[in-house]
Each structure stands twice: as C-alpha cells, then as structure tokens.
Amino acid sequence: MRLLTHNFLKCNEENCTGGYPLQIKLDDTSSENVKILEQDFNKEFVKNVLSKVDYDVLYNTAKQFGISLLFSYTSQHLEDEGFLNSIHHALFKIHIMEGSLICPQCHVSFPIKDGTLIYIYIYIYIYIYIYF
C-alpha cells in the first residue's frame, strides 16, 4: 500500500469523527514490512495528484519513513523537478507490505497484508446474558 492511498483513507466507523489521518503501524515481526519499488516518473501526474492530496498529512507521513519533504510549497516548486521527484518518491515508491492502519479516535485497526489493505471492519458482538 502506497502513501498515496494512505492519504485518501479515513476511518470506517459510523460514529467516528476525526478519524483522519489513520496512524501507520508497521509489523515488526516481518522481515520486509516496507519495500521501495521503482515507478516511472510522470511530471504532470505528480503535479495533478499534489492538488488532490492533503499535503500536511503527506509531509508528516513521509517523515515517518525517513523522507524529509519541503514543509510547504509554492507554485514555483511545481516546476522544480527535484521537488516533484521527492513527492513522487513519497507517494508512489514507498510500499507498506505488513502492518496496520489505526484510527486515532476509535482505535479500530485495519491490517495490511502483503501490500493489500483489508479495510472491512468485522463487528464482533458479545452477548452477555444476565439472569436476575
């Protein structure tokens, strides 16, 4: 799962407000919980996607993976290939393979297994029978 996708996801829960961004927790027991994979750089695409993502969230999330993006950018930066390359790297080349996304509000956890996010929340109902 790429950071691009992480940027687009918020919490599942009906009654949960403020479940964005989801916290990324990597699976420490896995030998390869993050992979860096090459992806063709398309300048226009990166500029386009930049206008759709929440930049603050991207900035903070990239930091978690050791990528130091510009704290903020201007329209001039959009013509700077160095800047766009750093965005490209953060959004598309970092792949979370094993871990989970956790809602900061309600703490529900969505696993990422083999790069695929499993987002469906399975409700577990516990019935307690009380006899008076």
Added chain:
Amino acid sequence: MISSSEFKINFDFIYNDEEVKKNVYLPSSDTFTFIDALENEIDNIPSDVNMVLEMGTGSGYLILSLYELLKRKNKNVDIFYCVDINKSACNCVKNVLRKNNILNVEIINNDLFNNIRKCEQFDLIVFNPPYVPTEQDEMNTTNIVASYAGGKYGREIIFKFLLNVYAYLNKSGVIYILLEKNNKPHEIMNHTHITEKFLCSLLKKKKTLNETIFIYKLKKKVS
C-alpha cells in the same frame, strides 16, 4: 522486446487456481460484453488517463483487459485502484498482477467507497456491479455472493455507487458501468440525481439467453 501492439495479459491463474474457481466470480458473458464496449471506446479515452479505479474488480479480468487495450494503443495509466469486498478476489488480482509483472496497482479489500476521502482523484472509474435481483438475505456478504447479489431490482449496490461517485471523479472524469434489463436501466439513467450530475450515453446493448446487458458511459457534469 514485445511491441506494445502485441502486449498480452496472461490470465491463466484465474482458470487454474482452486480457490479462485470456488470463491471468485469468473469472467462471463457480461464481462466480455463490457470488454467489447471498452474496445470500441478506446480511442475516446485520453492518452493521459492517470488514475483509474475499478469497483468490484473480482478476478481482475476486466481491468486487466482494459490495461491490455490501453497498452496496445500506447496509452499510459499511472496507477490503477482495484477495490473488492471479497478477500479472495483481492488475492486473485494480486496474483494475476504478479504473474504479469504489473506493479502500478493498489488493491483495497473494501466495501464500495466506504471511507475513501472524496478528493476528485479518479479520471476513470469502471464498474461491473452485482446486478441480479435477490432477496435481502443474500445482501451484506463478503464472499462470491456479493459478486451478483443486487437486492431489489438488482440495483441496490448500483444506486449506492452512483449516488456517491460524483465527488471521486475529477472534472473530466468518466464512468463506464454495466446494467442489466432487470435493473430498469432507463429509470436509473433518468433519475434526477443522475441527470443533474452526469451526461449519460448508451455504448452497447447485448441480448443473451437470459439477460440483456447495457453498457453506459457517464461523463461528469461540472457545475
């Protein structure tokens, strides 16, 4: 080096894997009708379609056939999203992608757009929905039943999708969707919520033994 006009996807995994054959919707006449329609549409798809989403990817046959068509015309897609409620389907897609060495895909095991932020992010969305009229007891599953169970008039999931999709499309965004006669497609396409948001055109109509399939193109109307 294989020239792009000869690019071909290897779909063997779909037909050889036991889990897929048991748990995932296999390509069928509706799938092939959809691909025919997309093949006729291919010249209308811009060369710079960046983000494509298939809702209800199933085995991945449809989206990868589209990928094949685009590659042959040297049209480039930067990233594909495959969303399916069925975990076995997600696994199937992952395996087919790996066998074909295709990496620019994100797979999400998810229920429609549930909790995906509305960012006008997609250029193109494709959906071959569950369209069979069924009782309520077949709804709300996450297995192969979800691939066909459409509830009342077989269009409950269709409506859920159409009433939500607008804000996921960018301003020139296009949807290709399959409907079946039982869904009453004319009613759906004339629904005010649809007509005020989309320009609709019928690309293909095909009658088979038990079904009549309609492939529609919806273009986002920008206010």
